[in-house]
Amino acid sequence: MNLNLRSKKENTYDAIVVGSGISGGWAAKELCEKGLKTLVLERGRNVEHVKDYPTMYQDDWDLPNRNKITEKERERQGKQSRTGYTTTPSRKHWFVDDVDNPYTEVKRFDWMRGYHVGGRSIVWGRQSYRWSDLDFEANKRDGNAVDWPIRYKDVASWYDYVEKYAGISGQKEGLPHLPDGQFLPPMELNAVEKHVRERIAKNFDDRILTIGRTAHITTQTHNGRGGCQFRNRCMRGCPYGGYFSSNASTLPAAVKTGNMTLRPFSIVNTIIYDEKTGKATGVRVIDAETNETYEYFAKVIFLNASALGSTFIMMNSKSKRFENGFGNDSGELGHNVMDHHFQTGASGEIDGFNDKYYKGRRPNGIYIPRFRNLGTQKTKGKNFLRGYGYQGGASRSNWTRSVKELSFGKDLKIDMLAPGPWRMGINAFGECLPYHENKVMLNEEVRDKWNQPTLTMDVEWKENEWEMRKDMREQGVAMLEAAGFKNVESFERPCYPGLGIHEMGTARMGRDPKTSVLNGFNQVHAAKNVFVTDGACMTSAACVNPSLTYMALTARAADHAVKELNKQNL
C-alpha cells in the first residue's frame, strides 16, 4: 500500500459521508445545511446532473441494436443483466462491471450495483410509501428477529420533511397501514384502471386500488426542479429533474451551502478506530484510478454505501477491539439479509374500452396496498405471516401482440398500426422475514480489481415466502376476474433474492447491543459517532418500497448527529 501522508489537518472534516446514492445524498444535504464541513466519498466516477446523462434524449433508433441487450454486454455485466432491463444500451453505464467487482454466490443472489455519483438514485423505481406501526411492530408481534427500536411516531415528521423536499406525488386514501403523506397532485389512472378501482372497491371491502405514490414532480416546478414531462425515460437520467435523484436534488443543495467536498473515485476500504476514545476517527480510501491510499478524518461518519456496501466496509474494518468486524459485538453484522420477493401475480384482457386511449407515457403504475394480516381475523393470511401489495397497470397492447400468430401481409400491417386490446398486469411484492441464516460473508480469497476482499452471498426464500407467494398469485387472479377481465392468467417467474434491488437488514437497528448493530438513531452501538442509514439498518422489510424510509431515517439521524455533536457527546 502506498500511504499518501498528506497532513492530517488538510484531510480533516467535520463529517464524512460514504456514498452518494439516495441516503448518502440526504446525509450530505442535511449535514452541510447544518453547517458541517462534509466530505462525500463516492467510489465511482462523477455524474453531473443533465451534463452526464448521455442517452436522455435518444430514441430506440438512435441506440445500438435499437436498445436491445447484446451478448457483448453480458460478458462484462453478466450478473447486472439478470434483471433483463438494467443493461440495455440506454442505461448499462449506470451498472457496474461484474469482472472488476465480483461476488460469490452460495445460492443465487442478483446484486445490482451502480458505482458513480448518485448511485442507484438515478435508476431507482421511485415508488415511495410510508411505513406504519403495522411494520414497525411486526417483529415484536409475531416474535421474529428483534423489535425495532422506533415506532411510526418517531419518523412521521421526518417523512413529512423529506416528502416536502423530494416531491412525492400520490393520492390520499386514509389507510392506517399505509399512511398518507405530503403529496404533490396524483398522476391520473387511465380508463381501465379507474374501472378496476371501482370494481375492486365494490367486490372486496378490504382492498383498494390507487395510483402509485412516486417521487415525481407533478406541478410546474418544485424546489428548483422541473415538472415531470411524462417521457418515461427516467432511468437514463432526467434533464428536467422531474424525479428525485441525488444528482438533481440533494447534492445540488449540499453544494449550495459551500460546505461539501465531493471526492469521486474514492473506495472506502476501512473505518479507522481509536481504542483510546472508543470512536471512529476516519476512513481509509483507495483511489480507484491510481490505487493510492489516503486517510480522511472527521468527528462523525455516515455510512451510506448501500446495504451490502456499508456492511462490507464494516466487515473489512477489523481491529483488536472489533475482531469480527466494526461494531459487530452482536454477531449480527452481515446477517438477516432481506429483499422483496415478487414476479408473481396475474394478467388479463378486457373488452369494452376500445374507444379509449391515453396520451403521454406515465412513469408510474397502480398500487393495491397490503390487505393481509392487518390484525383482524378476516384479513388473516393462510399459512403465512405479514403481507404483500401489488404494482401494475393497464395499457393497450402494441405490435408485439401479433408475433405468435400466423398473420402476415397488408392486413397485419394495417392492424398493427392501431393500438391493440387493453391488458392489465399486477405483480405482487411480498415481505421477506429476517432470518439470521440469510447472510453475506467476507471472502478473502476472491479479490476485486483493487485487491480488496469481496462478499459471498448465502440467502434464500423460506417457507413463509413460498406460502405467501401462493396467495399473491391466487388473489391476483381473483381481483382481475372480479373486475371483468377475460383470459386471466397467473404467472410465477423466477425471482431470486436481490432481484427486487431492495437488499437490506445486514446491520440492523435494535434496542439491545447484544442482538443488534445499530441503536434507534442509526448509531453503531459500540461507536456512536458512526451512523449507518442505508438499507443495512433495517430490522424488518415491510412489503413496500424502502427508499422513502431510508431518506426519513437519514434526515432524522443527521439531525441527531448534529445535536449530539453540539452537546459534545460524539
Add this chain to the structure above:
Amino acid sequence: MKRRDAIKNTALLMGYAVSASAIAGLMSGCQADTKTPVDMWKAKAMSDTQINTLREAAERILPATEGIVGAKDVMVERFVDEMLDGAYEPAEIASFKKGLDDLEATAQATYNNTFAKLKPEEMDALITKIGEAAMAIKDEEHEVEPFFFALKGITLLGFFTSEKVGEEVLNYLPIPGGYQGDVPMSEIPQGGRAWSF
C-alpha cells in the same frame, strides 16, 4: 414534433441550454447503416442469398402500402444483420440462418427459382407453409424460436423501431408534457394510430 424541436423546447422549459455533450450524444447515436446504397452495402452476418431472401420475405410480412412505407423501405434486413452480429446467441443465429437457407431451398425445389425472384403469391405460399409449421410446434417443444416467429418478430421489431416508422408513421410524441388517462380514440392523430413508444 421533431427531435430537434424537442431539444429546443427543453432548453426553453428549463431556462438553460442543454449541454453540448448531451446534444452531441443525441446526434451521434449509433444505428444500422441505412445510408449506403443497396449495391454497395455488405452484410456482416449473412450471405448475399440470405440477405436477398430476408429482404423479400420481410417485405411480404410488412409490405409497402399506399402512403405507408414497408419493410424494404426501412431496410429491415440491415437491422437484422446488426442484431445477428452481436445481439443474438450463437444457437439463435444458426437457427435463423438455417431458416433462410431452408426457405431458399424450398423455393428452388418447388418453383425452380431463387426465393427473391418468386412471384408475390409464391412467396406468400412458402411463408404460410413455415408459419403453419411454427404454429404446430408447442412452446415446450423447442429451445430456439421456430423460424417463422423469429422472422416475423424481428421484422416487426425492425420496422416499428425504425426512425421512419417511429417518427412519421406512428404517432410520435417525444415530450408529452403530461398524462391524460382517458382520451377518446376520435382525438388521436392520424385516424387513431398507436403511439410510437
